[in-house]
Amino acid sequence: MFVVRIGFVHFIPGATWEGQQTKNKFEKMTWARRFVHLRIKGGILNHMMKRLMSCFTNRITSALLFLLIILNAQAQEISTDPAAISAGEALFKADCKTCHRVKEKLIGPALKDVEKRVPSVEWIKNWVRNSAKVIASGDEYANKIYNENAKSQMTAFTGYTDAQIMNVLAYIKAEGAKADVVATAATPAGQGGGGEGVPSGYVNAILVGMVVILIILVVILVLIVNALRRFLDQKQMSEEDREVVNSPISFGSVTSSPGFIFLVVFIVGMIAFKGVIDGLYSIGVQKGYQPKQPIAFSHKIHAGQYEIECKYCHTGVMKGKQANIPSPNICMNCHTQIKSGTITGEGEIAKIYAAVGFDPMTSTYTGVTKPIEWVRIHNLPDLAYFNHSQHVNVGGIACETCHGPIKEMDVVKQYSLLTMGWCIDCHRKTDVNTKGNAYYDKLLELHNSKKPMKVEDIGGLECSKCHY
Amino acid sequence: MSMMSIRNSIAILSAAVLMAGCKAGGDNPGREYAPNMYHSVAYEPLSQITDTDAGRWANSLNNDRGEYYNSNGYNPYKMNMREPAPHTVKRNAYGWLPYHGKNVPxxxxxxxxxxxxxxxxxxxxxxxxxxxxxxxxxxxxxxxxxxxxxxxxxxxxxxxxxxxxxxxxxxxxxxxxxxxxxxxxxxxxxxxxxxxxxxxxxxxxxxxxxxx
The missing domain is CATH 1.10.760.10 (Cytochrome c-like domain)
Known part of the structure; x- marks a missing residue:
C-alpha cells in the first residue's frame, strides 16, 4: 500500500501528500527522534522513501521502486484457487448476499470487477472492516460510492481477516467471469429447445394430407364400382339380378330406413338426456368457477415458483372461520421493491400501489387508499357452517386437499364441489388427527377399536354440526 | 311416429342446451339453487356487492333493493370491513397490551x-x-x-x-x-x-x- 502511494508521488510530479508539511521540522530532528516521530505519524515508509528519493534520484532507485510495486501487487493478487473460491462463496452467501450481488445492484453496488474500480485491495479491506471510518477519513472514492448508493451505511464486518476478504474477492472474480460464460452458453441451448415440440404447422399439414388421401380413395372406389357395373352389364343376368345391379343408391333411401332413424333418435336422445341430468346436477354447484379478478394475481408464481406459504397471506386460516383475503399491506412487504411482475409487467402491480396509495418513484405513501374489490370464488350458502381453523389447524388438512393444485393456477378456480355429499364423503374417509391433542384422548378411549377413529365416529355426520 | 321421435329428441336437446347454462365456468358462477341462501342478509366482508339492483328478482325482504345487495352504505366505498376504531387497543387471551416501538430510530x-x-x-x-x-x-x-x-x-x-x-x-x-x-x-x-x-x-x- 505504502509503496503504491509512493509510486503515485513518483510518477505524477506535483502531487501533494501529508508528509510534505512536516518536512522542515523533520530535517531538524535527530535520527532517534525522527524514528519515533515517524512511528507516531505512522508513515515511516513514506518518509523513508521521500528521503531516499531526495538523496538518490538515479534510475536504479526508480527501477527498484517499480519492482517493489510489482512485488506488492503480486502479494495482493486475487486467487483463482478453487478452495479459496469456495471459502469465499460461503462467506459471500453468509454476509454479503443480503445487500450485494455479483452482477446486479441491490442495496449496495454490483461487486463484479470491484478490484479494478477501487483505489486498492488494501482499501477494500479497510472498507469491509469499517466503512464509516473510511468515509469519515475523507477518502474521495469512499464518499463517492457512499453518495451514489443513497448514503446507506454498510455493516462493519470487523472480524474479517485479510485471508477471508481475499477469499471473498476470489469468489467475486470467479463468479463475475462465470456469469458471462453461462450467458453465452444459454443462447444455443435456447435455440435447440425450439425444435422439441411438434409445431402446429405440421399437424395441419398432416390433417390436410389425410383429407386428400381420403378423397382420392373415394374417387378410386367410385371408379371401381362403375367398372364392375359395366362388367356385369355385359354378362347374361336374370331380371332380378339386373335390377339389383342397376338400382340407384340414393341418400333419401338410407335416411328414411327405420334402422337409421332409430339409431339417430337413440343417440341424440341419450346425449340430450345426459346433458339434462348433468345440467340439473350442476345447479347450486360452482365447481369450475374461475372469475377474472381485479388484479391478475398469480398463485402459480407466488405460491409455486417462490414457495410462499399460503398462511403468509391468508393469515386467518389457522385462527378463524375465514382464511381471509390478504390486505394489500402484505403485498407491500415485497412489492415496495418488486415493481414489475413476471407475466404482467408493471400494470398489475401498479393497481396495488393505487390501492395502498404508494408512489413507486419516490417509495413514499400518499395516504390516499382505495379498497380492491376481489371476486369471491368459494361461497357456501348460509345454511351451512364451515370453519377453516378446525380443518387446517386441528385437522391438519393441507390447503390443496380442497383447493386443488393452487400452486399451478395462474387464475384460481373452484376445484372442489363444496356439496354436502362431498363434505360427508371426506368425513367418512378421514382419520381424526388425534396426535398430540389431549382433547381427543377420552374420545379415543371410548372409541376403543382397532379401526382408526374417523370423523364420522365422533359426530362428523350429525346434521347440527354444520346446519344450525 | 318417427317424426314424433325426432321432435321429442329436439325438445330434450334444447333442454340440455338450456341446462348447460347452469354449469359454472369462467366468469359464470353457475345457476344457484337457493339464491337467497347464497347471498347473505348479514354483512359479508368477503363477498361484498355494491350494486343495489343485484338480484332484485329474488327480493324476499320487501325493500327497494335487490336481494343480493350486501354493503354498508355508511362506510367509505360502502365497505363492510372496517379498520379498528382509532385509539383502541387489541388485547389477546393473555391480556397483553400491544407493543409500541413504532418510531424508534x-x-x-x-x-x-x-x-x-x-x-x-x-x-x-x-x-x-x-x-x-x-x-x-x-x-x-x-x-x-x-x-x-x-x-x-x-x-x-x-x-x-x-x-x-x-x-x-x-x-x-x-x-x-x-x-x-x-x-x-x-x-x-x-x-x-x-x-x-x-x-x-x-x-x-x-x-x-x-x-x-
Missing part, C-alpha cells in the same frame, strides 16, 4: 429492545411452534435454516442471513421488534403475525442461531 433498536423480555419460556414445545411459524412466515425469504436462501431472496434485496456473524448477538426483543415493524428493506409483519407468534418465532430464531 433504526440504530436505537438494540438499546430500546434491550430490556424487552420474552413472556414465554424456552420449552421445546414453544421452539417447535416457533419453527412451524417460522416456516409459514419467514422461510420464503430467510430460508429454512435462516441463511437468507429462500426463493424470494433471489428477487428481493436486503434479506438478512440470520446465521451471519452480525446477527448472532441480537436479543429476542430485537427480533420481536423487527418482525413487528420491519427493518431495512423488510416490511412490517405486525399485522400478520400475532404478538404471541412473534415471540415464538424469536425463540426459534435464537435456537436456530445456536445450531451448528
Amino acid at each position: 433504526k440504530d436505537s433498536v438494540p438499546i430500546v429492545t434491550a430490556g424487552l423480555r420474552s413472556p414465554l419460556d424456552s420449552t421445546a414445545e414453544v421452539v417447535a411452534e416457533g419453527k412451524f411459524l417460522f416456516e409459514s412466515y419467514c422461510k420464503h425469504c430467510h430460508g429454512a435454516k435462516g441463511e437468507a436462501d429462500g426463493k424470494v431472496s433471489e428477487k428481493v434485496a436486503g434479506v438478512a442471513n440470520l446465521r451471519g456473524s452480525s446477527y448472532q448477538n441480537i436479543t429476542e426483543g430485537h427480533i420481536f421488534h423487527v418482525i413487528t415493524y420491519g427493518a431495512g428493506l423488510m416490511g412490517a409483519h405486525g399485522s400478520q403475525v400475532s404478538p404471541e407468534d412473534r415471540w415464538k418465532i424469536a425463540k426459534y430464531v435464537k435456537a436456530l442461531q445456536k445450531q451448528k
Whole structure:
C-alpha cells in the first residue's frame, strides 16, 4: 500500500501528500527522534522513501521502486484457487448476499470487477472492516460510492481477516467471469429447445394430407364400382339380378330406413338426456368457477415458483372461520421493491400501489387508499357452517386437499364441489388427527377399536354440526 | 311416429342446451339453487356487492333493493370491513397490551429492545411452534435454516442471513421488534403475525442461531 502511494508521488510530479508539511521540522530532528516521530505519524515508509528519493534520484532507485510495486501487487493478487473460491462463496452467501450481488445492484453496488474500480485491495479491506471510518477519513472514492448508493451505511464486518476478504474477492472474480460464460452458453441451448415440440404447422399439414388421401380413395372406389357395373352389364343376368345391379343408391333411401332413424333418435336422445341430468346436477354447484379478478394475481408464481406459504397471506386460516383475503399491506412487504411482475409487467402491480396509495418513484405513501374489490370464488350458502381453523389447524388438512393444485393456477378456480355429499364423503374417509391433542384422548378411549377413529365416529355426520 | 321421435329428441336437446347454462365456468358462477341462501342478509366482508339492483328478482325482504345487495352504505366505498376504531387497543387471551416501538430510530433498536423480555419460556414445545411459524412466515425469504436462501431472496434485496456473524448477538426483543415493524428493506409483519407468534418465532430464531 505504502509503496503504491509512493509510486503515485513518483510518477505524477506535483502531487501533494501529508508528509510534505512536516518536512522542515523533520530535517531538524535527530535520527532517534525522527524514528519515533515517524512511528507516531505512522508513515515511516513514506518518509523513508521521500528521503531516499531526495538523496538518490538515479534510475536504479526508480527501477527498484517499480519492482517493489510489482512485488506488492503480486502479494495482493486475487486467487483463482478453487478452495479459496469456495471459502469465499460461503462467506459471500453468509454476509454479503443480503445487500450485494455479483452482477446486479441491490442495496449496495454490483461487486463484479470491484478490484479494478477501487483505489486498492488494501482499501477494500479497510472498507469491509469499517466503512464509516473510511468515509469519515475523507477518502474521495469512499464518499463517492457512499453518495451514489443513497448514503446507506454498510455493516462493519470487523472480524474479517485479510485471508477471508481475499477469499471473498476470489469468489467475486470467479463468479463475475462465470456469469458471462453461462450467458453465452444459454443462447444455443435456447435455440435447440425450439425444435422439441411438434409445431402446429405440421399437424395441419398432416390433417390436410389425410383429407386428400381420403378423397382420392373415394374417387378410386367410385371408379371401381362403375367398372364392375359395366362388367356385369355385359354378362347374361336374370331380371332380378339386373335390377339389383342397376338400382340407384340414393341418400333419401338410407335416411328414411327405420334402422337409421332409430339409431339417430337413440343417440341424440341419450346425449340430450345426459346433458339434462348433468345440467340439473350442476345447479347450486360452482365447481369450475374461475372469475377474472381485479388484479391478475398469480398463485402459480407466488405460491409455486417462490414457495410462499399460503398462511403468509391468508393469515386467518389457522385462527378463524375465514382464511381471509390478504390486505394489500402484505403485498407491500415485497412489492415496495418488486415493481414489475413476471407475466404482467408493471400494470398489475401498479393497481396495488393505487390501492395502498404508494408512489413507486419516490417509495413514499400518499395516504390516499382505495379498497380492491376481489371476486369471491368459494361461497357456501348460509345454511351451512364451515370453519377453516378446525380443518387446517386441528385437522391438519393441507390447503390443496380442497383447493386443488393452487400452486399451478395462474387464475384460481373452484376445484372442489363444496356439496354436502362431498363434505360427508371426506368425513367418512378421514382419520381424526388425534396426535398430540389431549382433547381427543377420552374420545379415543371410548372409541376403543382397532379401526382408526374417523370423523364420522365422533359426530362428523350429525346434521347440527354444520346446519344450525 | 318417427317424426314424433325426432321432435321429442329436439325438445330434450334444447333442454340440455338450456341446462348447460347452469354449469359454472369462467366468469359464470353457475345457476344457484337457493339464491337467497347464497347471498347473505348479514354483512359479508368477503363477498361484498355494491350494486343495489343485484338480484332484485329474488327480493324476499320487501325493500327497494335487490336481494343480493350486501354493503354498508355508511362506510367509505360502502365497505363492510372496517379498520379498528382509532385509539383502541387489541388485547389477546393473555391480556397483553400491544407493543409500541413504532418510531424508534433504526440504530436505537438494540438499546430500546434491550430490556424487552420474552413472556414465554424456552420449552421445546414453544421452539417447535416457533419453527412451524417460522416456516409459514419467514422461510420464503430467510430460508429454512435462516441463511437468507429462500426463493424470494433471489428477487428481493436486503434479506438478512440470520446465521451471519452480525446477527448472532441480537436479543429476542430485537427480533420481536423487527418482525413487528420491519427493518431495512423488510416490511412490517405486525399485522400478520400475532404478538404471541412473534415471540415464538424469536425463540426459534435464537435456537436456530445456536445450531451448528
